[in-house]
Amino acid sequence: MPVRIASFLTLGNRRRLLLFGALLVFLFISAAGSLAQTVAHSPGWVVLPVEEYRTLHARAYPTEREPEPPPVEATLTRIDYDLRIDGELASGRASLTVDVLKDGWVRVPVPAGLLVREARLDGKLVSLVPSAGDKASGQLSALLSHSGRGVLLLDIAIPVSSVNGEESITLPSTVSGVTRASVQLPRQGVDVRLTGGLLSEKSESAAESKWIAYGRGNEALTFAWRRKTEDHRATLPLRMRGSLTQLLGLGEDSTSINAEISLEVTQGAARVARIQVPDKVTINQVLGAMVADWEVKANELSVTFLEPVEQNARFVVTGETRSPREGQIDIPLLRLLNTERETGGVAVEVLGAGEIKDLKSEGLDNADATDLGPMISNRQSPSLAAFRFLTGDANLARSLSLDVARYTPQAVLLANISEARYHVLISSQGKTLVQARYAVRNNQRNFLKVTLPSGATLWSASLAGKAVRPGQSPDGSLLLPLDKARAGEEAPEFAVEVVYLSRGSAWNDKGEFKLGLPALDLPVSRTGLLVYHPPLFKVTPEPGAFRTEPYENSLSSALNPPASRVDGGEGGGVAGVLAPSAGPQPPKPSDTDAKDEAKWKRSQVATEALLDKFKADSLAGKRAGILPIRVSFPAFGPSIYLVSELTGENQAPSAGLTYQHEKKAGGK
DSSP: OOOOSGGGGGSOHHHHHHHHHHHHHHHHHHHHHHTTTTSOOOTTOOOOOHHHHHHHHHHHSOOOOOOOOOSSSEEEEEEEEEEEEETTEEEEEEEEEEEEOSSSOEEEEOOTTOEEEEEEETTEEOOEEEOTTOTTTTOEEEEEOSOEEEEEEEEEEEEOEEETTEEEEEEOOOSOSEEEEEEEESOOSEEEEEESEEEEEEEEOSSOEEEEEEEOTTSOEEEEEEEOOOOOGGGSOOEEEEEEEEEEEEOSSOEEEEEEEEEEEEESOEEEEEEEOOTTEEEEEEEOTTEEEEEEOSSEEEEEEEEEESSEEEEEEEEEEOOOSSEEEEOOOOEEOSOSOEEEEEEEEEOSSEEEEEEEEESEEEOOGGGGOHHHHTOOOSSEEEEEEOSSOTTOOOEEEEEEEEOOOOOOOOEEEEEEEEEEEEOTTSEEEEEEEEEEEESSOOEEEEEOOTTOEEEEEEETTEEOOOEEOTTSOEEEEOOOOOTTSOOOOEEEEEEEEEEOOOOOSEEEEEEEOOEESSOEEEEEEEEEOOTTEEEEEOSSSOEEOOOOOOSSTTTSOOTTOOOOOSSSOOTTOOOOOOOSOOOOGGGOOHHHHHHHHHHHHHHHHHHHHHHHHHHTTOOOSOOSOOOOOOOOSOEEEEEEEEEOTTOOOEEEEEEEEOOOGGGO
C-alpha cells in the first residue's frame, strides 16, 4: 500500500525516528507477508493488521482535547441611539456593539419594535431574518459569519405617541449591558419626563432641545415631553399665615427662649421670613430643613430659605436674654411679620426654687399646656403658665408680665420608712405567717412597691388602719397607695401593713432555716423582727444583718399599740401583739336575765348568718377587692427578737435560723 514518508517530517525528531522505524518494520512485515504463503515464519516475529497498529499508535500518542464551545454564540454589549424627532417620527441610527464568540454563522437579535430601514457592518449590508421559532412576533436577527467585535449600524425610525398634550417615544428593552440614547427635538421650552432610566444631560439652544439618557437594559426607556407652562406663582403678591409657639425658662441668671415657627404660604412664594425681636434678646441659632442663612438687624430676624417656599416651612429659633431673678418681670415676645394671621401661644416656667404669682397679660388668653404642642406639653415644671394668642388682627398688641417669688433651696425628704416591724409565726410544717408593719413619711410618692418573697401569698393589706386593694407592677410586685403631706407641712407618719403566708419544707430533728422578708423601694432606718417558733424546737439565730436584743416597743407613734392591745409573757406573746378578736361576748349571768340572754343569742345567730352569706358571695365572685375582715395575728409559742439598721431600698433582708428538736422529759 502507498505510504507518504514526507508527511512525517512535521513531527518532532524523536517521534519522527520512532515512526520511521515502525514504518520500516511495517514494510518488512508486509514484504514478509507476501512470502508467508510459501515460507514458514521464523520464531520471534509478530504480524499485526494495519487497523490494530493504528489503535496502538493512538493509545501511545493521544491527541489533545478539543476546546469546549462558548456558552453563547454572540453577545450584545452596547446600544447607542442617536435620534431626531421630526413630526410623528423619531428617526436616526442605532449602533449595536456585538461580540461574536463562535466561528461560523450566528444570529444576533435586533431590539424588537424598531422600524429598521437597513443594517450595515463594516460598510457592508447585513441580512436581517426572522428569529428562529419566533416568526409570529416579527423579531429580527442579523446574520454574522465572522468572530470578534463589530459595530452593527441600523437606520431606524420610531413612532411618536401623543396623549393629552404629552408626546413620547419608547425605546424597547434589550439584553445589552449599556444603553445610551441621545434625542434631539427641534423645539425649545418643553418639560421632559423620563422613565426606565436616568436623564444625565439636558440642554437647549436657540432652535432645539437635546437630551442624553442612560437606560436599564431590561427595561424600556421612555421619553415624554410637553410644552412648558409658565408658573406665575412667584410673581404674585405674597400672602401667608404663620404659627409661633414660644417657651421661656426664667432662670436665676438668664432667661432661655425657644420658639417653633411654622409658615403656610397661600399665594406667591416666600424667600425670606421676618420675625420681630424685642430689645436685649440675643438670637443664638435658627435650625430648619429649608433654612439657608439668618441675620439679626435692627430688632428684626431675617431667615433666608434655600429655595422659595410655595407651601409650608418650619424652623426653630433659640435665644436668651437677661431678666431679674425675682419680682416683676416683663416677658419678651417674638412676633411674625408680613403675615395675614398669626396663631400659637407662649408659655413661661420658673427654673429652680420659685413660683409665679401675679400675672398681667394683653392680647393673650389663658390656655392649658397640652394645647400648645409637644414642646410645651412635655415640660414637667411645677410652676408653668401657658397662654394662647387671641385671634384677630396680626398687629394686635400683646404683652405679658408676671411676679416671680424665689425660695431658698432646702433638702426635702420625699419618702422614707423610719421603722419596720415584722411579726413572724413559723410552724413545724414549714408554713410561715408574716405581719409586716411600716412607719412611712411621704411627700410626693404615690405608691410603695413591695416585693414579697418567692411563692408568698398575700392575705391582707391596710393603710393607716383601713383596708386597701394593692395594685400590681409588671414584675409582679405589689403597689400600695400612700398618703401625701400638704405642701409646706411636715409629713406625718402613718402605718402600712401587709400580711402574707409562705410555704417551705417541714422541719426535721435539726437543720437550718432562712427567713426571707419583703424588698421595699424605700430605705428603712431600723427594723425589728419578732419570730415565734414551734415550742418543741430550740431556735438559735445565725450571725448576719440581724442581731439578738431584748424586746422593746416600737419607737414610732404610728406603730405603737393602742390601749386595747395586751401584753404577753415570755412564753406566749410580748407587748405590741394584737389580742385575738373575740367578737360579741355573752353577758355575765349575774348582770342579765333570760330575756337578755335570748336577745344575745339572736344577735349571735344573725351575725353568723351574715358572715356565711358574705363568704358565699365571695366564693361566687360577687365581691371584688379585699375582704373587709381583719384577723388578729395569732401570736403564740416561744419567741426571739432581732433588730437591724439601715436597710437600703430594693434590698430584701433575711435572717438565718438554726433549729433543733428538743425531747420531753421521760423520753416521750
